[in-house]
Amino acid sequence: MIGRLWRRRxxxxxxxxxxxxxxxxxxFIGLAWAFIPPLATLGAATLVFGEVIGVDTGKTPYAIFAFxxxxxxxxxxxxxxxxxxxxxxxxSMVRRLAFPRAALPLSSVGAAVLDxxxxxxxxxILAYWTGLGIPATAVLFPVILLIETVFIVGIVLLGSALNVxxxxxxxxxxxxxxxxxxxxxxxxxxxxxxxxxxFWFQLNxxxxxxxxxxxxxxxGRLPDAGLLLGTLFxxxxxxxxxxxxxxxxxxxxxxxx
Amino acid sequence: xxxxxxxxVTKTYRLGVGRARVREMLPPPIDGVVxxxxxxxxxxxTFHALEDVSLSVAAGSSLGIVGANGAGKTTLLKxxxxxxxxxxxxxxxxxxxxxxIDLLVGFHPDLTGRENIEFFGALHGIGxxxxxxxxxxxxxxxxxxxxxxxxxxxxxxxxxxxxxxxVLTALDVDVIVVDEVLTVGDGDFQRRCVQxxxxxxxxxxxxxxxxxxxxxxxxxxxRVLWMRDGRVADDGPAGKVVAEYMxxxxxxxPQRLGFGTGPAWRRIRSGGTRRWGIGGAxxxxxxxxxxxxxxxxxxxxxxxxxxxxxxxxxxxxxxxxSGREVGGAASTPRSLNLPRGEIRCEVASLPLRSGTYFPxxxxxxxxxxxxxxxxxxxxxxxxxxxxxxxxxxxGPLAIRATxxxx
Numbered sequence: 001m002i003g004r005l006w007r008r009r010x011x012x013x014x015x016x017x018x019x020x021x022x023x024x025x026x027x028f029i030g031l032a033w034a035f036i037p038p039l040a041t042l043g044a045a046t047l048v049f050g051e052v053i054g055v056d057t058g059k060t061p062y063a064i065f066a067f068x069x070x071x072x073x074x075x076x077x078x079x080x081x082x083x084x085x086x087x088x089x090x091x092s093m094v095r096r097l098a099f100p101r102a103a104l105p106l107s108s109v110g111a112a113v114l115d116x117x118x119x120x121x122x123x124x125i126l127a128y129w130t131g132l133g134i135p136a137t138a139v140l141f142p143v144i145l146l147i148e149t150v151f152i153v154g155i156v157l158l159g160s161a162l163n164v165x166x167x168x169x170x171x172x173x174x175x176x177x178x179x180x181x182x183x184x185x186x187x188x189x190x191x192x193x194x195x196x197x198x199f200w201f202q203l204n205x206x207x208x209x210x211x212x213x214x215x216x217x218x219x220g221r222l223p224d225a226g227l228l229l230g231t232l233f234x235x236x237x238x239x240x241x242x243x244x245x246x247x248x249x250x251x252x253x254x255x256x257x
Numbered sequence: 258x259x260x261x262x263x264x265x266v267t268k269t270y271r272l273g274v275g276r277a278r279v280r281e282m283l284p285p286p287i288d289g290v291v292x293x294x295x296x297x298x299x300x301x302x303t304f305h306a307l308e309d310v311s312l313s314v315a316a317g318s319s320l321g322i323v324g325a326n327g328a329g330k331t332t333l334l335k336x337x338x339x340x341x342x343x344x345x346x347x348x349x350x351x352x353x354x355x356x357x358i359d360l361l362v363g364f365h366p367d368l369t370g371r372e373n374i375e376f377f378g379a380l381h382g383i384g385x386x387x388x389x390x391x392x393x394x395x396x397x398x399x400x401x402x403x404x405x406x407x408x409x410x411x412x413x414x415x416x417x418x419x420x421x422x423x424v425l426t427a428l429d430v431d432v433i434v435v436d437e438v439l440t441v442g443d444g445d446f447q448r449r450c451v452q453x454x455x456x457x458x459x460x461x462x463x464x465x466x467x468x469x470x471x472x473x474x475x476x477x478x479x480r481v482l483w484m485r486d487g488r489v490a491d492d493g494p495a496g497k498v499v500a501e502y503m504x505x506x507x508x509x510x511p512q513r514l515g516f517g518t519g520p521a522w523r524r525i526r527s528g529g530t531r532r533w534g535i536g537g538a539x540x541x542x543x544x545x546x547x548x549x550x551x552x553x554x555x556x557x558x559x560x561x562x563x564x565x566x567x568x569x570x571x572x573x574x575x576x577x578x579s580g581r582e583v584g585g586a587a588s589t590p591r592s593l594n595l596p597r598g599e600i601r602c603e604v605a606s607l608p609l610r611s612g613t614y615f616p617x618x619x620x621x622x623x624x625x626x627x628x629x630x631x632x633x634x635x636x637x638x639x640x641x642x643x644x645x646x647x648x649x650x651x652g653p654l655a656i657r658a659t660x661x662x663x
Contacts (some may be wrong), residue, residue: 007382014379018365018372025367096358098339099380166277248284254341255270256281 001247004100011099015090015107020084020114034140038119043177049187057189060218062241068218069186069210071123072148075116077177079238083108083156083162091257101250105160110151116145123217135220141213144223147235148209154239157246164253186210202227205234258351260432260463261314261337268307268332268487283561306332308487316351316431321474321495322582323502330467333484334358334434337465351445352431355381360421366410370401372422373409377424391427394642398453400446413493415443422450429618431601433457433467438602439473442641449619451477471638472611473498506636520611534629537595540586553572554603559628563593568623572614572630573602575614575637583653590623610655 005012024030042063049055050062057065057205086104094101127134140257164170184206185193193201201207210233271280280299283291292299307329314320324332335341336348338356363380364373371392378388396402399419401412409417422438439450454477458464468474474481474495482497483491491498539562546556557573570591574585586604607614614637619630 008379011382013377013378014385018368018376021372022365022367090363092359093363093380096335096340096638097356097364098354162282165279167281170278207645245284249281251342252281254335256278 001100001102001250005102005106008100008103010112011103012107015103016110016114019107020109025120025242034115034118035122038067038070038115038122039075039079041070045070045187049070055188056192060132061110064127064130064218065214066187067123068214071116071119071214072209073181073184073186074119075112075145075208076148077153077181078112078115078210079109079156080159080173080177082111082171083152084159086156087160087253088163088167088170088257092181094253094257102157102246102252103206105155105156109149112152113236123211132218133219137216137220137222138222140216144209144212144216147228147232148206150232150239151205151209151235153241154235157242158238159242161242161246163251164257165249180204180206183227184210189234202230203234205231205238207231208234258316259313260316260351261312261465262347262349263310263317263333263337264347264349266307266310266333266343266348267337267524268305268329268336268341269305269344272302272304286462298326305487310346310484310487310489310566312482312489312492314465316463318480319457319458319466321481321499322465322467322484323469323471323481323499324490325476326482329487330484330597331358331436332487334436334465334467337432338434346507346662350432353429354432355425355428355430356433356434356436357422357425357433357438358434358436360418361409364409364417364421367408369406369408370396370412370413371405371421374424374427378427380445381428381430384445388427389475391655393419395423395427398426398449417444419446422446425452428446429460432465433465436467437469439461439468439470470615471499471503471613496552503638506638532629532631534620534627535622536628537622538569538628540620540629540631541597543616543618543631555607556617557602557616559600559602560597561593561600561620562597563595566592566594568591569623569628570623571600571602572603572617572621574617574619575609576632577606577612577614577653578618582617585608585617587621607637607639610653613638 019168024033027033045066046063049066050057055062083105086108088100090104124134140211159169159173181187183201185201190198190201190207192213199226208227212227212231214224215221273276280288280291287376310329310333311658312320322333324330333589334356334588335358337350339348339350339352340356340358363376365376371389375388376601378391379385383391392405393402396405399416399422401416401419404416406411409420409642412420418438420464425433433454433456439447451473454464454466464478465476466474478495480493481502482489483493483498483502491501517561541560541562543560544558546554559571559573559625563569568590570590571588572585575583577583586602588600588602591600615633616637617630617632620626620628
């Protein structure tokens, strides 16, 4: 699968470009829409969790605290929302053309990378505007994003393949991402989770991703080695699972879709 | 040298019933275990789209494929083009294949002609810049230069189809697989597509060509494969196989006329529109006289049963091989006061050009509702090759005119 995909890498890039060409066509403000979702989520989260509920985030302003986790979270959620239905959405192509099917989910992740870059840019502006700045440990942020990408690719390969056989998967995606957001310490710190539950929270690779992101781009501390290894292990395991299932069932997509 | 080799290929499909596809969902090796433990469930609702099909195609030659709907023609093309894998058997293709199973697959209505051309190139492994260089040639072939930067959704159907075929001319491939896509566009454009395909072959390319347009198959290919129920019924020189196939299409096989014979999926696959109506009266059978299509009268006898006393109108219509209704005739209203009866319809002459036409018979109620409408499997083959296809007519009707003046 990797070999065929590599020979058609231009297809993945073209699919990414096509999604961008299409996403804002025939709209009033066009690309400005890429900036609105992260800002709107941040505003609502700050209002509810920062002001109404009053989550304790120590010295860090709540907006910075939440946004540092929302940046990698939105990358995950966008990839899932566009990636899982990507093969079924392209059913007419899958039925009639021979091309590496993995190009479809991978290009959805690729399109989410551009949203990630925009959100990260907003974060940098916000950090300097509030006077906190960006700590030197932020150079490790790409490493964390790489681990997250490994996890995302695994889950999107698995989800998009399963969705071909059981459309329940696509229907469940919005619900799953919503619940997943609540059980991931994005809007609240992991420390506020009761000690007895914390172990279970840490089984979720996204917990590691958002916790470590916050540490390197806000707190200026190195990520916890145990959490880093655990998250890396979880991400690689999910990638292997997704890759195995996708390549084992890929040849049946045409006949079932 | 053989470019395409197909050896003992069987393709089995499972019929979905609108639920999740559990059997396909199981990855190997779990599927193997389950198929051994529960063979009854595992093999339920399966059918063979292809059964032990073997063929080979030499480089630079052309093969036509004919057969009824559901005979496995498109499945065979898909297997050769690598769109789907055979359940059993081997496929070997030397060189690069492009398959036009359908026009405009992967094209997006919101993207412009040029953007769609680039995307089509990427689907076939051609880089963006290379495809951008070839775009002017495609647009020129399709004669849509001035629509290059217009979204596809603003194109007329014919313009879209031109683009859909035009992109094929830019692919640098060894084998082209075409499934019934030459019936698009106007006559002029069709001729240009045929000319291009002939040029492709002259340059050493190999062509696999599926069509219901038997005259075109005979012109385009020297060898024809006839598929019937997933098997190769015949494989030989184009003229001979097409003639045999035409004879079968015209044959009076009561099984092919009868409703309710054969597996149910065959009806579903042909669109589920073969027979429908509100009931009250139903067609029991249709008989034909021998008809050679050369202007001789055609006689149909419709046997019917009626369960209520109403005025009814009988219809006999004809559709061409793409399903388009060409025309028909309606009877005067007549009373259905007998439980069963027979109506005879005599068509003095069918003014149709060469081709395959499918009759539809129907009984309408007095208020115009369809009681029973039956699209028959049996084809009327009009073959005017004795007098040569009249070059002075176009469209499905053979309209003869005398021109004068200066």
